[in-house]
Amino acid sequence: MCGICGKWSLQGVDQELLSEMAGAIRHRGPDDEGFYINGNIGLANRRLSILDLHTGKQPISNEDSTVWVVFNGEIYNHRSLRDDLLRSGHQFKTQTDTEVIVHLYEEEGERLVEKLSGMFAFALWDEKRQRLLLARDRLGQKPLYTAEGPHFFSFASEVKSLLKDPDVRPRLNPRAMHNYISLRCIPGTETLFEGIKKVPAGHTLLLENGRPALRKYWELRYTQKLKLSERETIEQLKRLLIETVRSHMISDVPLGAFLSGGIDSSAIASIMAFISDRPIKTFSIGVDEQDFNELPYARLVAKRWRTEHHEMVVKPNLIEVLPEMIYHLDEPSDPFAFGVYSVAKITRPHVKVVLGGDGGDEMFAGYDRYLGNKIIAYYCLIPRFLRKTVFKQIINHFPDSYSYNSLAQKLRWLDAMSEKQAGARYAESLSFLRFGHEAKRELYTDELWREVGGADSTECLTQFMECDNARDLVDRMLYTDVMTRLPEHLLMIVDRMTMAHSIEGRSPYLDERVAEFAASIPANLKLKGGKLKYILKAVARDFLPPELLRRRKQGFSFPLAYWFRNELKQLTEEILLSSSMIDRGYFKRGASARMLEEHVGGRIDHNYRIWVLLNLELWHRMFIEGEKIERVQELVAERAPVAA
Structure with missing residues (x-):
């Protein structure tokens, strides 16, 4: 496991800049660092030594030093690939899985990724052809981000590394934020930073003549089924x-x-x-x-x-x-x-x-929502006028217990989702506890709503629910999650x-x-x-x-609903009501105050929404406003409860 970064630039690559970019992700590889700089290209690596502890230093090249790679991840079939490459006449200098990549590239070119079994993100420079190849593993276990301009193209394992480049400025991407507060993730290539993108899972990116081109090399299909008992x-x-x-x-x-x-x-x-x-x-x-x-x-x-x-x-x-x-x-x-x-x-x-x-x-x-979406179909057999009158009154009488997946939450979810159809139902179900489209209308200022309110975040998911990769409802939900939330x-x-x-x-x-x-x-x-x-x-x-x-499913979870009413009440109130997101004109102050009041008063469990806003606020202060992490840590520590 490692951290990688680099830059292609018409103006050449500076060693000091590359060192700063690598230093920002030192935690990903505290054991070693390495650099390759040649004219317009610079590659850097921070290494966490797992295999071949002594001779596996990166970047690694082929025999004549015309192909160089920096790599993050593990190739689980590297030994069999290595044997095949040795039989083909390639010479190895190390025992690492990283070196397999450069030699496999010589044999297969861009399609080498199709032979790799593992988790990976890598950047490979072909000196002869003057091109840069980036790749991310099939399901997205390893990250890879990019930024580009008229004269440069940068990449890194983490955004913070890109932000060390003066050509990359931290600016909020309102479209991505719009999706994040609904879906808890940002599908597609965008990030919360304007101008910084992700290489999608299962894709390669080839940079030639300063122009990047994405290619999908793998995706799951659920249509061919086993014929076994x-x-x-x-x-x-x-x-x-x-x-x-x-x-x-x-x-x-x-x-x-x-x-x-x-x-x-x-x-x-x-x-x-x-x-x-x-x-x-x-x-x-x-x-x-x-x-x-x-x-x-x-x-x-x-x-x-x-x-x-x-x-x-x-x-x-x-x-x-x-x-x-x-x-x-x-x-x-x-x-x-x-x-x-x-x-x-x-x-x-x-x-x-x-x-x-x-x-x-x-x-x-394994998620409750998979079963829940099947149950909704049966609930919808009840005439709508009964669901919206008698049944809704019964559901509203269930108080929030503030426990994990409470009965009140499940019943309200069931009632709300019964109003949706097909793919839109599953997409909407994922934003129910956070900010749905109407909830965002209440939260946003008029200016922000005019900018992003025309886009319904659930459409990011509906496109996968309605594709032809899967037929059964369960498989379509699984495919949607694999392409987005996973x-x-x-x-x-x-x-x-x-x-x-x-x-x-x-x-x-x-x-x-x-x-x-x-x-x-x-x-x-x-x-x-x-x-x-x-x-x-x-x-x-x-x-x-x-x-x-x-036992019933639970997963890693914490009693935030309890904590926001008690131990963390002061912290959330002070931070959210003095929000930089409010001062910048994104959110209405009254909307946050009303949400906190309803949660603390025990009327509505808003813990998921409060968590999103609290974290978004701290992120905005650190990455957009430029506050030092030490200052934000002090802000939180001053208001956090003292351990018993």
């Missing part, structure tokens, strides 16, 4: 997961597993323990509030497999690390990021590489929060072989008879305690 499907999936986990355990440094207590991470940790000839290291976090605490389930798995287990209880004052998390994310944080950041922190003193359960829900249908939300957070502590996170469920096999499984084996993730749980029965298989 249920038992045969379970056995094939089990063998594939064991094989995949084994390949992900290749490392020259110690590795471990995140263990949340849920099905996904518990299954991965259990398979690791099953494979390993020594106790594996596992890492978990929890909270004091028992309806959010998953530690008891993590301990069941750790006890069953006799792992070397480490855990920590997170306190409400963890809010003090928000500025640091936002700094590493380059965008507003998310409650999920709390969990990954915290567990990565206790992991770093013990291992450099950690496997997790990321992607299990998106591959095998790479631009979940995987972005996992990458940044592990890299903040210089840890390489690996996700076996996101191996392309597992993803393609999961897409070929009939939808009724993923969501069967109201049972989410049915097929994965069937495999997990051989590895997990029965108590864990019977």
Whole structure:
């Protein structure tokens, strides 16, 4: 795992600038740094040494130094590729997976990515052809950002590296913000920074003569289904997961597993323990509030497999690390990021590489919303006038309990989504707890609404719900998530929060072989008879305690709804009511005040919306207003509750 950056410029590339860009992502690779500068091109790398610890310094070239690469990630099939390349006459100087890329490029050109199995983002310079090739792995596990102008093109693993370039100015992108506060992610190529873009998952970008061109080289299709019995499907999936986990355990440094207590991470940790000839290291976090605490389930798995287990209880004052998390994310944080950041922190003193359960829900249908969208179809059989009168009155009598996925939230979601149709229903369901289109109308000033209000954020998702890659409703929801929320939300957070502590996170469920096999499984084996993730749980029965298989899904979560009414009440009120977003003319002051009043008063649970606005405000101060992170940390620390 590493951090990469670089620049192509008609004016030449400055060594000092490249050093500053690399220094901004030092946390991604604290072990070493390397540079290649030649005329109009400069490549830089910060290395976290995982394979070939002593001779794997980057950038790495081919035999005659005409092809150079900087690389972030892991290529799990690099040994077999290396053998093929040796037979073809190529000469290797190292044992790293990185060197495979330059020689494979000589054989395959831009299509080399189609032979790579792994997680990766790389930049390759072809000196003879004077062209720059960027690539991002199939599902977007590794990030890659770009900025361009009339005379330059820059790239980096993180936006903060690009912002070291004086040609790149930090400006808010209102269109991206409009989508973010609804969807919790920014689909497509845009970012919260005007002029800074993402290389999409499953794409290459080729820069020739100063002109960049994107090419899609992979995407999932759900239309070709297995013709196996249920038992045969379970056995094939089990063998594939064991094989995949084994390949992900290749490392020259110690590795471990995140263990949340849920099905996904518990299954991965259990398979690791099953494979390993020594106790594996596992890492978990929890909270004091028992309806959010998953530690008891993590301990069941750790006890069953006799792992070397480490855990920590997170306190409400963890809010003090928000500025640091936002700094590493380059965008507003998310409650999920709390969990990954915290567990990565206790992991770093013990291992450099950690496997997790990321992607299990998106591959095998684990989210409540997948089942919820199927239930809505039955609810809509009730005449609308009854739903909007009698049933709505009953639903409105359920008070918010401020607990995770409360009954009141679910019933209101069900009622609201029954008004939508087809793809729009699923897209709308993802923004229900945050800012839907009408909620944004209440939040925005008239000026901002005129600029962005004409765009409905849910259309970013509807295009995938209505494409021909999948037919069944469940598969269409899965495909939509794989194309949007998975790479631009979940995987972005996992990458940044592990890299903040210089840890390489690996996700076996996101191996392309597992993803393609999961897409070929009939939808009724993923969501069967109201049972989410049915097929994965069937495999997990051989590895997990029965108590864990019977429990309801929770995932990394925190009692923010409670905290915003109590321990974090003062902080949120003071920061949101003195918001720079309000002063800049984006949001109405009264809208924020009303939201806080309703939440604290116990009338409506707004914790998701408050979280979005709080994080967006801190992000804006740090990245757009230019406040130092130390000042923002002081601001939060002064108002955060003191740990008990």
